[in-house]
Amino acid sequence: MEKTTIQPNKQQLLNRLKRIEGQVRGVHQMVDNDRYCVDILHQISAIQSAMNKVSLALLEDHAHHCVMNAVQNGNGDEAISELMDVMKTMTK
Amino acid sequence: MEKTTIQPNKQQLLNRLKRIEGQVRGVHQMVDNDRYCVDILHQISAIQSAMNKVSLALLEDHAHHCVMNAVQNGNGDEAISELMDVMKTMTK
Amino acid sequence: MEKTTIQPNKQQLLNRLKRIEGQVRGVHQMVDNDRYCVDILHQISAIQSAMNKVSLALLEDHAHHCVMNAVQNGNGDEAISELMDVMKTMTK
Amino acid sequence: MEKTTIQPNKQQLLNRLKRIEGQVRGVHQMVDNDRYCVDILHQISAIQSAMNKVSLALLEDHAHHCVMNAVQNGNGDEAISELMDVMKTMTK
DSSP: OOOBOOOTTHHHHHHHHHHHHHHHHHHHHHHHTTBOHHHHHHHHHHHHHHHHHHHHHHHHHHIIIIIHHHHHTTOHHHHHHHHHHHHHHHHO | OOOBOOOTTHHHHHHHHHHHHHHHHHHHHHHHTTBOHHHHHHHHHHHHHHHHHHHHHHHHHHIIIIIHHHHHTTOHHHHHHHHHHHHHHHHO | OOOBOOOTTHHHHHHHHHHHHHHHHHHHHHHHTTBOHHHHHHHHHHHHHHHHHHHHHHHHHHIIIIIHHHHHTTOHHHHHHHHHHHHHHHHO | OOOBOOOTTHHHHHHHHHHHHHHHHHHHHHHHTTBOHHHHHHHHHHHHHHHHHHHHHHHHHHIIIIIHHHHHTTOHHHHHHHHHHHHHHHHO
């Protein structure tokens, strides 16, 4: 059976991702219109920061729900190793 | 007069940004379909890393063209301060 | 009662920190001897990366031991919130 | 001839590095005394942030002095490539 996760703040996450998609489209347009690259770089930093917030929100829900359930069902070590792998990717 | 920059690798940048936009839309769909959040987090990391490559490519072109021109025209200090501000945002 | 943690790999961590302390002293000496700043910057990056490895090792031990114990003793939510706070500081 | 750099804010940099060395020694002591690992992790984050400030200060001086001189002497491309390499290491 495939693992699934119903996000507790699903609609909020979907809205944020919609907005980020629009921001990426905006950067595409800035490049297409030969906009000054320093302005583009600041806009990309804003996207990175918005994306990072989505990551942390997902991670937080994951830790409070999936990881806690796993520990209570005796699969804690596996769930925590998986959590650490994600964190290593995120802090790289 | 507004500053503009014609990117030397404009088409390549536009292609990359198109791909990133698609990846963000993919993450939106993963959340919508209740996909396992660890998989979503790894996908977001891939987007962050692709976005970081776009930043560095823009920064590199900017430094080799705009900054060098500015130094040769006697506006180097201002151009380099601006470059450092972008760097600070990117390493934050 | 104050919280304490006996690190499972205590001696290895202490050795790594000793080495990092020596590397910081080395950077001090490089600045003092007017060494080329690009070389200094690469050396600082090496320190940052060594320090990051110490953080991740501590975090991993913490999650597998303290957080798991806390969940099993019914204090999981608090322990996981604390873990997320550290994560936020580390990915900032 | 070996490249050297006399830092314009040499004494301030040396003081900061001395302080960071003391902070690393402090973390060593915290581990040795079995201090709570979340406290240690916050302390390491403070060191990383102090170290990052030293990097940015060095980078800023480097860009305003060495890179500008190089551009004026016709070696700009080489100096800027070197600067970008350092920046890539720092944003990795």
